[in-house]
Amino acid sequence: MRRRPGIGGLQTAAAARDQYRLLGENVAKLRTDLMKEQLVTFRSQLEEFARKHKNDIRKNPAFRSQFHEMCAKVGVDPLASNKGFWAELLGIGDFYYELGVQIVDICLVTRPHNGGLIKLEELCKLLGQRRKSAREAVSEDDCLRAISKLKVLGSGFEVISVGKSKLIRSVPTELNKDHNEILELAQSQGFVTVEEVQRRLSWSSGRATDALEILLDEGLAMIDDGHRDGRRRYWFPCVSSASSYVGADTL
Amino acid sequence: MAGKWLPAAELTGSGRPVLQPSEVECSFLSSVDLNCEDNTNFPLFKSGLLILTTHRLLWLPDTTTAAATNSAAAAAAAIPLAAVTHIFTPKKSIKNMFSSPKVRFQVSVTPEGRVAERGSKSMVITLILRGKSDPDAFLGKFSEAWRGRAWESSGSEASSTSNSRQFGSTDGGSSGGVAVRMPVVGVAGILRKEQEMWESTDKSLQEAFQDLNALMSKAKEMVMLAEKMRLKLLSGSNNQTSATNDEEMGSKEEMQDWLLSVGIASPVTKESAGALYHQQLSRQLADFVKIPLEKAGGMISLVDIYCFFNRARGTELISPDDLLQACSLWEKFDVPVMLRKFDSGVRVIQNKSHSDEEVFARIKSLVLEPEALRTGISASDAAMTLGIAPAMAKEHLLAAESKGLLCRDVSPDGFRFYINLFQEINPDDVYFVKGHGIYAAWVSAASASASR
Secondary structure, eight states, rough: OOOOOHHHHHHHHHHHHHHEEEEEEEEHHHHHHHHHHHOOOOHHHHHHHHTTTTTHHOOOHHHHHHHHHHHHHHOOOOOOOHHHHHHHHHSSSSHHHHHHHHHHHHHHHHHHHHHTEEHHHHHHHHHHHHHTTTSHHHHHHHHHHHHGGGGGGGTTTTEETTTTTEEOOOOOOGOOSSSHHHHHHHHHTTTOHHHHHHHHOOOHHHHHHHHHHHHHHSSSEEEEEEEEOOOOOOOTTTSOOOHHHHHHHHH | OOOGTSBOOOOTTOEEEEEEOOOOOEEEEEEEEEESSSOOOOOOOOEEEEEESSSSEEEEEEEEOOOHHHHHHHHHHEEEEEEEEEEEEOOOHHHHHHOOOOOEEEEEOOOOOOOOTTOEEEEEEEEOOOOSHHHHHHHEEEEEEHHHTTTHHHHHHHHHHHHHHHHHOSSOOOOHHHHSSSSHHHHHHHHHHHHHHHHHHHHHHHHSSSSSSHHHTTHHHHHHHHHHHHHHHHHHHHHTOOOOOOOHHHHHHHHHHHHTTTTSSSSSOHHHHHHHHHHHHHHHHHHHHHHHHHHHSEEEEEEHHHHHHHHHHHTTTOHHHHHHHHHHHHGSOOOOEEEEEEETTTTEEEEESHHHHHHHHHHHHHTTTTHHHOOOOHHHHHHHTTTSSHHHHHHHHHHHHHHTTTEEEEEETEEEEEETTTTTTTTTTTTTTOOSHHHHHHHHHHHHHHHH
């Protein structure tokens, strides 16, 4: 482009620059769109292959590692077995093991938000998103069955009922840091209520109730239902020194 | 001694071979002798574990029977498949039926007699399979791996990859093709190049996914394509944060999640390891748990490891029972991790260094503080000081009590633990207080509180 003098020249140059920029943006946008499209194809094809040719892929170790690498890089879950007749009937085959791994995976990923306690419905929903390629939906019953297969690995992973809903707890009591937070919270007045724990730590009611019940079972907490406001208080005699809560009681 | 004739093979802490990039194990055989008749100085490798990979034949001495691991690591040897020049087909004869099956192959050696690729001389190596194994199946896998020449592609890959990346196309970027193409000039040229690139990617995608064989032959290319897409999408997220919708964010998050789960390139499988499955699995697991264990602070629940390990293995799932069995085999090997079961039934994996002795030492220093001497400590005190869950702390305190380190006091305040003074008290003279020691410290702490 030849440079021309004067304001007119500057304006043309600016206009040209704008045009180039616009074009560049368009190309970049087109590129990402195309890329996304290809990625979708890539993914769906991989998913299909993972399901259809599972046994063939497993037979060839060198190809298997390449296939895994592909899956990992574009974000495809290679675990996509269908339930099948035998799995449904006898609970054998890989289906429930795969489901088990995916369930634990979801529990691990959501742990920072929920402290290792997740509602069965929510788990099913997330599982459905993971397995969108699989033809059949995963029912809550399938989840429970898959979880029961994990029993061998110790009692840390279990289904508990809080009220009407079922919750999955993935952190064993021995490794649960939630309890430490409650103890810290209780330090100021010697007791906490479920509502207080929910509010102060912004936990769900299930998480708070569960943690307090465990502390009760462990013999660290004592309950007091006799207070005027009718809310159950969980006292922690161990965290506050004797004098401080005797003083609080006489008030 | 072996190093003179065969290249040495590196082993991990738990006695598993260190594999080269993209090297995958194909078969395991136990009690295999490795012998060479041509070279009289060649030492006899007796009754070891033979591992066939896509790149090498590894011979590991049998560590389960005896022998210190140090000398074992020194003796592990490898024969690069690249050095193999011929595999003999065994002659079927009546004589062979009564002896152990043998597999013979020719390797190239340097004039000094060391096995190496492109050596000028050659010699014959014999494998004697003494274990219960299928020699024909092994021979089949051996020649398949040898003919596969996986080592070649991984060696030359680096240079060819960088070339094709520069051209921005996945069609291999043959130099002839570039010359014929329209010269890339101006905006139109750039646009056309862009278009060509996408078309070629589309085409190769279509071709690769025609059937399984096509995908196998194009696997390397597809892995590269996947890598490229991932990098572009991930880098794109940093530049244009404003224009991202929910779905896109979701897919990106998904990809980042998945990054964590790429792991074990060569998982031990029932098919490859056969009877050695649990033993090898156990060693692989011991190597694997190190990193997650470190992240989790020295203790991790078995269920979590089950998920991590299976994720790293991809489609080669192991069942919970297999995992448990692999963990319980650790007692027999010299590995730095251990399985622990709590009274509650919870099973965890922990570092051996994270052991009871260390925890007891910390508990002891905790109960010896003046305040603790007077009022004792509760499980929650210990939990907060040690940075562990109360249930865990209680477990440790009870263990310390059973060792005689602590004494309990049950009161309306709940369980409280004190330092065990009974060891220091002389039964003949209970009022005698030594000038120093724990008893004296306790007396002074207690009297200080009484006078207050």
